[in-house]
Amino acid sequence: AQSVTQPDIHITVSEGASLELRCNYSYGATPYLFWYVQSPGQGLQLLLKYFSGDTLVQGIKGFEAEFKRSQSSFNLRKPSVHWSDAAEYFCAVGVQGAQKLVFGQGTRLTINP
Amino acid sequence: VTQTPKFQVLKTGQSMTLQCAQDMNHEYMSWYRQDPGLGLRLIYFSYDVKMKEKGDIPEGYSVSREKKERFSLILESASTNQTSMYLCGSGRGQETQYFGPGTRLLVL
Numbered sequence: 001a002q003s004v005t006q007p008d009i010h011i012t013v014s015e016g017a018s019l020e021l022r023c024n025y026s027y028g029a030t031p032y033l034f035w036y037v038q039s040p041g042q043g044l045q046l047l048l049k050y051f052s053g054d055t056l057v058q059g060i061k062g063f064e065a066e067f068k069r070s071q072s073s074f075n076l077r078k079p080s081v082h083w084s085d086a087a088e089y090f091c092a093v094g095v096q097g098a099q100k101l102v103f104g105q106g107t108r109l110t111i112n113p
Numbered sequence: 114v115t116q117t118p119k120f121q122v123l124k125t126g127q128s129m130t131l132q133c134a135q136d137m138n139h140e141y142m143s144w145y146r147q148d149p150g151l152g153l154r155l156i157y158f159s160y161d162v163k164m165k166e167k168g169d170i171p172e173g174y175s176v177s178r179e180k181k182e183r184f185s186l187i188l189e190s191a192s193t194n195q196t197s198m199y200l201c202g203s204g205r206g207q208e209t210q211y212f213g214p215g216t217r218l219l220v221l
Contacts, residue, residue, distance in 0.1 A: 009150070032207075043114075044153075044200065044212040051207065090152060098207045099141040099160070100168070103152040 002027045002095050006104035014112045015083055021076040021107050023091030032094030033074040034101065035065055039087045047089075050074065051098075061085070086111045114213035116201050122219045123191045131186040131216050133201030140205060142184035143168070144176065147198040147215070156199075159184055191220045 003026045013019055025031055032051050036044040048059025055067040065076045074091060088108045092101040117132045133142065141160050145153040145168075155168030157176040165176050173195060177185045184203075188195060198217050204210035 004152075006152075036212075043214040046209050046211075049209065092153075099143065099202075099204050099210055100155060100158055101143075101145075101153070101202075101210060102169075103145075103154070105150055105152045 002093055002102045004091050004093050004102055004104035006089075006091055006107050008107045009105065010108045010110065012110040012112060013081055016080050019076075019078045019081045019085070019109070021089050021091075021109070023074045023076065023104060024072050025074065025091070025093045026072065027093050027095070031074075032098050033065075033067060034092040034094065034098075035059065035063070035074075035076050036090045036092065037061075037087045038090065038106075044090065047076070049098075081109075081111055083111045083113065085109060114201055114203050114211050116199075116213035116216050118216060119214070120217045120219075122221065123188075124221055125192060127191050129188045129191060129218070131188075131199055131201075131218070133184045133186070133203075133213060134182055135203040135211070136182060137203065137205070137211070138181070139203040139211075140181065141203060141210070142178065143202045143210070144174075144184070144186045145200045145202065146170070147200055153200060156186065188218075191218075193220050196220045 005024045035047040091104040143158045144156040158166045159178045175187045201213045202210045
């Protein structure tokens with residue numbers, strides 16, 4: 001069965017520090033991969049997606065993610081975080097294309113001033 | 114994507130319909146529930162009017178899609194374990210899925 005694992009439930013980083021959020025997936029075919037962000041009281045916003053091609057994808061708000069097939073990973077990175085990045089981040093794999101999603105458990109990001 | 118209501122309190126055994134609407138002419142619509150530590154889990158999925166498919170956790174729920182732009186989630190007899198945040202998504206083909214702001218449901 002398809003699954004997504006986000007090993008870190010909660011991460012705290014200092015403002016200006018670099019960030020990496022981990023995501024591992026289990027899926028038999030070539031995956032469609034997504035990172036969404038949810039700010040407090042808000043809906044989900046797409047940060048970036050990978051369908052095919054270049055394995056390093058750029059997203060909004062300065063985020064990027066790298067697809068590594070050999071490691072079944074799709075980790076999210078940002079070189080310097082801002083206080084406004086505090087939110088919950090969800091990794092997801094698309095089953096039957098991009099419209100049926102299996103989500104990870106989420107990683108809550110706290111930013112220290 | 115819009116969802117109504119934003120918040121609802123129900124008593125055990127009551128029925129409730131959560132509404133979702135989109136104005137982007139998307140053929141795909143879906144319902145997820147979000148619980149702490151579990152992420153989002155797919156309840157039902159629809160790929161066309163009157164067409165639906167069960168997701169991972171359909172028990173206790175039903176859905177209705179009479180028009181392309183609307184997808185309703187129905188709780189026939191609410192139970193306390195259905196207390197959750199419900200998110201509706203919509204999309205087209207291989208494009209991005211968009212999500213509504215959610216409906217927070219509390220069943221007492």
